[in-house]
Amino acid sequence: MVTATRSPSPETASADPAEPTARQAAVLDAVLALMQEKGGQLTMTAVARRASCSKETLYKWFGDRDGLLTATVQWQASRVRAGRYDRQKLDGSSLRDSLKDFAATWLSVISSPTSIALNRVAITDAGSREGNLGQIVLENGRFAIGARLKPVLEEGRAAGLLAFDDTEAAFRSFFGLVGRDVQIRLLLGDALTLGKAEIARDAAIATDQFLTLYGRTAQKPAAA
Amino acid sequence: MVTATRSPSPETASADPAEPTARQAAVLDAVLALMQEKGGQLTMTAVARRASCSKETLYKWFGDRDGLLTATVQWQASRVRAGRYDRQKLDGSSLRDSLKDFAATWLSVISSPTSIALNRVAITDAGSREGNLGQIVLENGRFAIGARLKPVLEEGRAAGLLAFDDTEAAFRSFFGLVGRDVQIRLLLGDALTLGKAEIARDAAIATDQFLTLYGRTAQKPAAA
DNA sequence: GATGAGCCGTACCGTACGTTACGGTTCGGT
């Protein structure tokens, strides 16, 4: 927890899941960097050395190791706020573009070294103890994108462009078509690389497939 | 490694990734049980206590902790050899049934506590060190099912039931439609439960969606 | 210029765990 359990002075204070100090942000960036480089051996000593701060400071700011990890996850989540997609005219073409953007953004996120490392840590944490890191990652990953995409889907339905009963089910199909085996393979260490062009292509294919399944008008199936 | 680096006597010997002794299998079952119950805290002492064997024996049989985990993964993989699907007449109906069975089997596997625990361990391992556990899990999971499903897809194409250029791409779409967000949610600790009926329903929906995308004849789209 | 808060660097403590060592027991072979 940033500005931990009971901070005696309101110096760097703010709400609980809130803005870290610039210095604190630097520490969290160090954590992210170490996660990617060294993997699981995320030791407090290593973080302190990398961030050029003392362990005492780490514990004062974040409480304990779990608090540091939690703050790191939230810090990373706070900057993956890409794409707004406020309602536009919403014809078939703009809907398709929105979905493609969502798909490409999502593929970029899950294939980034940062996301992979973060998810690995969270999964490890979810496996043992009472760790809530998994839930936090889920909240800021899978569920966040769902919450942002569903309004788009429902606007598409309202505009007569899409047909489905269950928004959640439709989203999960989209999620599957886009992600396929990418995330699990990367998490398990498979040497799968996704370039920008590849992501754009896969996003387009997945979007077309989704429109084939859920579009009200016939779409050209992408039998790649 | 079962019967480790240099086994002085060929007592329980066999090939390297091969059949463990009944006693050794009991030990590996204990590891699997502990993985599910205790999560990450997979200590050698706990394994020895659970399996009623000495730590010395564990080290003699498996070399080190990594060897024990590797043997466990392979042991588990060796018994998930379900479904043969040798070529049959292969009309539209039997193809659909085969795909549905594949989908249901796969969903059952990835939602089983054993698979979740095993994948968590492998992902943790993939994140740190030189661990090859991730590759082993990938080999016996994602890639194994791909190798078994692709012939079915290609027979379907040969029979004029399916249309695709890239078998791998077609399989990955099927994989995504079936798995969607299930595995990542479970790995991250989400309380998602899949009953038999739910699995059967989801497998059918995913299969129909796949056939809509890749079937040569029109299929009824399942807009659930 | 003195004062005190915040922080860096490092030494230190306690514990958990991987790994090794050892005494005692069981059991198949001779």
Added chain:
DNA sequence: ACCGAACCGTAACGTACGGTACGGCTCATC
């Protein structure tokens, strides 16, 4: 009956790491 191999239970060792304590430095404030 004897021998040796395999194995169990447990103690012991070394290390890594989370967490704490402390001395010294910097710097804003008065």
